[in-house]
Amino acid sequence: MAGDAGSRKLSVEERIGLDAYDFGRNDFIKVDTQACRTCEPKPCLYVCPAKVYKLDEKGDIVYHPEDCMELGACVIVCRHIGKGAITWSYPEGGKGIEYRQG
Ligand code: SF4
Numbered sequence: 001m002a003g004d005a006g007s008r009k010l011s012v013e014e015r016i017g018l019d020a021y022d023f024g025r026n027d028f029i030k031v032d033t034q035a036c037r038t039c040e041p042k043p044c045l046y047v048c049p050a051k052v053y054k055l056d057e058k059g060d061i062v063y064h065p066e067d068c069m070e071l072g073a074c075v076i077v078c079r080h081i082g083k084g085a086i087t088w089s090y091p092e093g094g095k096g097i098e099y100r101q102g
Helices: 002-007 012-018 073-077
Strands: 020-022 029-031 053-055 061-063 086-088 096-098
Touching: 029 061, 073 086
Parallel strands: none
Antiparallel strands: 020 096, 029 086, 053 061
16 A cells, blocks of 8 residues: 555665666776686675676676765775786766665
């Protein structure tokens, strides 16, 4: 019921779904997926609440910058950041995510 949904606590996924994204370009995250092949724990899969990083059917990293919430957590946990596995910067001015639920 709409009244119940309006008063209940939203899940993280529901809150993220309410955010708005406006990307002029989405290459503000670049991942060298070749470097990822030797990263055994792949912490980026677990630290990103927007699930930008996923495994494909072959077990290789694929990523979706268009879902990025600009936390930068993936850069902090990346096991091969020193090898340039992730190149990350904020989207160009005025672009990126607009938070609507905190
Ligand atoms: S943590 Fe870094 S090197 Fe490891 S899979 Fe993720 S992006 Fe690749």
